[in-house]
Amino acid sequence: MINSTRKPTAIERFLLHIHPNKIDERAIKFTNTFGLGGINALLFVLLVISGLLLRFTYVPTPEGAYNSIIYLQNNILFGKLLRNIHYISATLMVVTSFLHLIRVFYKQALFFERSKNWIYGLFLMILVLFANFTGYLLPWDQLAYWAVTIMTSMLEYIPLVGKPLANLFRGGDVVDGTTLINFYTLHTGLIPLLFVFFMSMHFWLVRKAKGVIVPQKDEPKMVKVYPNLVSKEILVALIVLASIFLFSIFLDAPLLNKASTTISPNPSKAPWYFMGVQELLMHIHPVFAVFVIPVAMIVLFFYFPYFKYNEVNVGVWFNSKNGQKLSMYSAMFAVLLTSILIIISEYLIDFNAWMPSFPAFISTGLFPFLLFAIPTFTFLYYWFKIKNSPIIELVISIVTIIITSYIIMMIVGIWFRGEGMNLIF
Ligand code: HEM
Known part of the structure; x- marks a missing residue:
């Protein structure tokens, strides 16, 4: 346990607002949660910031989308880095949300007072996948176009409602400019708003359940959240941010040729998580x-x-x-x-x-x-x-x-x- 008489900084004070004042010492152990919920929250913030910056040059039309990405990568200072950061954070978020889900499941943190939060969490997992999938189309290259074509045509196999559902997503029978604007609006408008709602409820319910789960048998030993937990959270956040920035320098987000609506790549594959x-x-x-x-x-x-x-x-x-x-x-x-x-x-x-x-x-x-x-x-x-x-x-x-x-x-x-x-x- 760390004792500190130093006054908390602004960031530390913000973190204190989403935590109780004192917490069971065992809940702070890194291997109790692996910090995964917090990492997800951090990734969401990073995605919103990088996504907003990407919007400045992105043109949501079949004629303009691909060229705007090329323009961003070649002509804007740090444009490529920005796109890589957005892409790597989004990919990482699918992984960390899934790991967080199975951590919660294998630690049995979904019963009694946590059952409602499990449901909110499942909605968040669906949102993570949906956000990723709608973003996938936006570069309008061969990879994006055919992955979304495959996925939306898979929907057509659903009995009775399959075809209307697929048409609703695409805005018609095929993936075209209407699909692009639908996905763009969902990706940059509706989905982030839903995230804010579900994440707020999620955090509130974690607090209502008196923090994260710990084994119920032993007596709790309460310690102050600041600096014991907050210092660890800041350390994990810095490591995650540094790793994302480092990977974004060396690892480029994929971009194939501009989408052709007639010639599909061979093989044509769905996004990796599907x-x-x-x-x-x-x-x-x-x-x-x-x-x-x-x-x-x-x-x-x-x-x-x-x-x-x-x-x-x-x-x-x-x-x-x-x-x-x-x-x-x-x-x-x-x-x-x-x-x-x-x-x-x-x-x-x-x-x-x-x-x-x-x-x-x-x-x-x-x-x-x-x-x-x-x-x-x-x-x-x-x-x-x-x-x-x-x-x-x-x-x-x-x-x-x-x-x-x-x-x-x-x-x-x-x-x-x-x-x-x-x-x-
Ligand atoms: C954007 C996605 C998500 C964010 C930002 C998020 C955030 C968090 C945070 C910060 C915590 C507390 C610390 C921790 O357990 O690591 C937490 C706990 C929890 N999360 Fe999530 N979460 C997300 C997705 C999910 C998913 C997909 C599920 C499962 C369906 C889930 C279910 C839960 C439950 C039940 C708890 C309470 C766990 C406990 O008491 O130990 N969350 N979440």
């Missing part, structure tokens, strides 16, 4: 890939705090030592199963020809789904029969399997798909 969905589409019926599975996941994530659990050790990583072991085995199981199924579907079984007399929904949808679900169910069943684990650890295990499988599919899609989306090694 590559898991594009990979899934290559193995399973589209209704499963873009509707049944994602909707089931979203419902599951929103419902987590409200399941009936018998034994929850809030604030304890993975609920117990046994839970830690189970999560590790679940991740290994998911890596193995997902890799094997990708190889089976790619080289060994053509699901379309496998059961020609069945409707495609069954032969290419339900059947591959069961190939994943049955081994997973068997794995979970035996583990829980042998170890008699509590329900919460079953849920942790299921989530670990889902997340790991998605990451494997994303990796395969990003790095192991070449021309014609064929597997390459």
